[in-house]
Amino acid sequence: MSALARRHHGAQGVGGPLLYLRRTRVVALGEWVEIRVPGESPWRGQVIDAGRDISVIQVLEDTVGLAPAAVEITLTGREATAVVGRELLGRAFNGMGLPIDGLPPPVGDATRSVWGAPLNPVRRARPGDFIETGISAIDGMNTLVRGQKLPVFSGPGLPGLDLAARIVEGARAPRDEAFAVVFVGIGITSRETDAFLERFDRSGARERSVLYINQTRDPTIERLLAPRVALAQAEHLAFDLGMHVLVVIADLTHYCEALREIATAREEIPGRRGYPGYMYSDLASIYERAGVLAGKPGSVTQLPILTMPDDDITHPIPDLTGYITEGQVVLSRDLHRRGVFPPVDVLPSLSRLMQSGIGAGKTAAEHREWSNQLYAVYTRGREARLMAAIVGEAGLAPEDRRALAFADRFELDFVGQGDARRTIGETLEIGWQLLETLPREDLHRLSDTVWAARLAGAASQPAVVRP
Amino acid sequence: MSTARLVRISGALAEAEPLADAALYELVRVGERGLLGEVVRISGDRGTVQIFEETTGLRVGERLAATGNALTVELGPGLLGSVLDGIGRPLQRVADATGDFIAPGTSAPTLDAGRRWAFTPVIASGAPVRGGDVLGTVTERPGFVHRVMVPPRVTGQVAAIAAGEYTVWQPFGRLEDGTGLTLAQSWPVRQPRPVASHLALHQPLVTGQRVFDLLFPVAEGGSVAVPGGFGTGKTVIEQSLAKYAAADIIVYVGCGERGNEMAEVLEEFPRLVDQRTGRSVMDRTVLLVNTSNMPVAAREASVYVGVTIAEYYRDMGYRVALMADSLSRWAEALREIGARLQEMPGEEGYPTYLGNRLGKFYERAGHVRACGAPERDGALTVISAISPPGGDFSEPVTQASLRVVGALWALDPELAHQRQFPAVDWETSYSLYADATAPWFSERAGGDWLQLRRAMLELLQRDRELREIATLVGSEALQDGDRLLLEVARVVRDTVLGQSAYDPNDALSSIEKTWLLATLCRELLAAGQRALDGGTAFDQLDLAVPRRLLADLRRAADSELAAGAAAVRAALAGVAR
Ligand SMILES: Nc1ncnc2c1ncn2[C@@H]1O[C@H](COP(=O)(O)OP(=O)(O)OP(=O)(O)O)[C@@H](O)[C@H]1O
């Protein structure tokens, strides 16, 4: 966008987060706008509908007190950009990228459009580097790899953010590879923010992190910009500077609500539960900004967190997310009630990139068979639990009874790990020990080769990579 | 020249004035960067254009130029192995121009204009020709003959034709009326290519997936809908078919899905060998990619570009399979554009013409006699994934598809959570092609395929009933015969229906292997029943050994089948311990 800045005095009207501007001759779609009223700090916005007769500006700050007749509007001639750079590490910004840590604005290495162009699929490399998170339910059963987008589906009051904090804490740079964390808080409470940041500081992760914080009390519409500003920085660190970047975004549910607010203000035809029909594409423009480039160092891995309204996984927010991301880690209220931490329900959880991140030379040669076997018995145990709820354990056939006992132990000992951080070796060993409580004839998924190797004590040594 | 200028830009749409003399669906170049777009509405002197590229930064007042053509795709040698975006631009050439990230406004023709191909004519000058006639051949890939055809609707007499090396647009001959004959032709993607006639469907497209070949087969020229919630395995199925199905050509349309999945395909396909031809799978594949973060209007176009390419190879007389993943994203693109056009929405906000468009798309599948000489038959099979919101099949895209397709492969999240893959719900799924294709399978398998199919479905049905009873009375309370059936049904689910896409020996199941595994499961049931009849109690049966051997057999190479089957049968003799 090369046009120079143009000024307009007075707007046609304002409604909710939208400002309407008349006779905008050379306005561009996506153009960044500054709105001033004498004596007040400026509002910022962007053009979401560019028209010769009338243009619509989405205002990112609260529009309360904005008098359309009195404003002076500057169409800046450029689209929304963010300052990006290595020097941003250790700093904190708001959702628009302005400092909130009392330090001056950074000069940075460059400015990047926050919208981010799509990665050309032929330039992507297939992700396949195992990330050890230290969480058994993830490392063992739903393995995360670099360049993946793996959301946490939490529920109201469930420890989604805690789990994310744990994963970030567990992160250390292996093989001296440069790595960084970008954290985006979207509409989260100051209590949640503080708790998260405190753990961050304790683990010493702060100086290799960049924080973008939009709290509950901050402007809603800014939430639409925050993840994009953060991803512009993440892409810079990853693809210009060759770092491995883990992006934690919490909470996407607030983002989607902001999106709905705009759609409502524009009187668009609402889709499911009032969310706009284009929410899939919109979310994709965030989630798809994860990946690895062929022949280049660096990666962007995303760990978005969202709250399933009413624990409903078919709600459009988790549903559309699941359709875009490469799996999901689903938290269970039942496990949480029973004091299991992290309360991950491994059945609906999934990592689609697991297959390329495990196996000989990465985790262990027998990893796939091992996890298939754990899944098979655990599934049978869960079915047996339903049956037992009606007929009692005594009504179960022997194999069902054994599977049920296994499921109980699996949840407590394998999934439940409390504060401990486990290496992949430890995770595999705990799984094996649980499997060994069953007779061989119950282990239909284990081939004789793998079983014999286990009996012979041939433990394979995992190659560990951290995020 | 047009003096049209943009007066409004909103999302993927732009309005321009004056645009009264443009035609509906005419292709236009928009703005200084020359973004590609298509006229979707004309009202008075204002035209509305959907733009196939990112519109951010487009300004009111920029110019717009009509091209006089509809959206077409170049068809000719060089398509195989290529990776195209939604409107047919090779992504490799886009990358050469704009780097790792896609920037709008890149021009990149579908076919490499500079590459030369050795052309061998099959007719001589003086011959009268009409649309579809084969003029000669080019070896497009080692062992693959590309038939160069007279474009549809063209007739005349060949005035000159010569063997030699030609680029795709360089004439190798001409007709009496001066029309140049070239290796490539263009075709408007929204129009089906003509065929001489439609033929009956009787030959299966062998998928290499046991659950489909045995229970829910698809005929060559047929169409299948594969609906399923997220993570139920649609993409794995589409990719497995692309890798292993017995088709000559695969057109794979990644419509609004993930970039990393495409990276996976691009890494795997070139390395994978098509067992029937000994050549790389990539050599028979054309990929169309519009990931979920690429422009929506191009997503809408991508399935048409894909199906047009598929029809082109069908017209040469090949058996083509088109995978569309996912048609829901296409429908959503339609909805998004419809909404911005302020059209009256139908069900769930989709435009009222959704069913109509969807039907027309599926209708491009078929087993056909191609136009022109020599006589040749081709087939185009369409297998499309559908992503129903919340996994609920009552939504419009699934329902509209079910009105036209011949088979439904319904995927069930519950099965997927249990890691029962492919997560095909055998109660809901169906195939209208089962009877017509059975003779072919039976002949290959050397046994009654339909009967085996029926036996499997009955067993699964009985299993479902018994499991419901078991949840009420407990598995311990069931009769021994019923417990045996439940156990054998587990084996069937594990070894016949279950098939791992990640195990090199299991990912593709030959007809032989499918037949054998299912037959052995029936023998297991019979052996168990004999033992029970002979007075052995269920708890005394040794089912674990044959079960494990069957699992090994599932993972065995075809060369090991006979030995493995012998081992299972030996173990069956010992079921009574
Ligand atoms: N045949 C199979 N063998 C082994 N694993 C499978 C198989 N089919 C599916 N899976 C597992 O299920 C996961 C999800 O499958 P897939 O990506 O095909 O789902 P999908 O239906 O396409 O989901 P979405 O609609 O979100 O794209 C895979 O990553 C894989 O782990």
Ligand SMILES: [Mg+2]
């Ligand atoms: Mg998919």
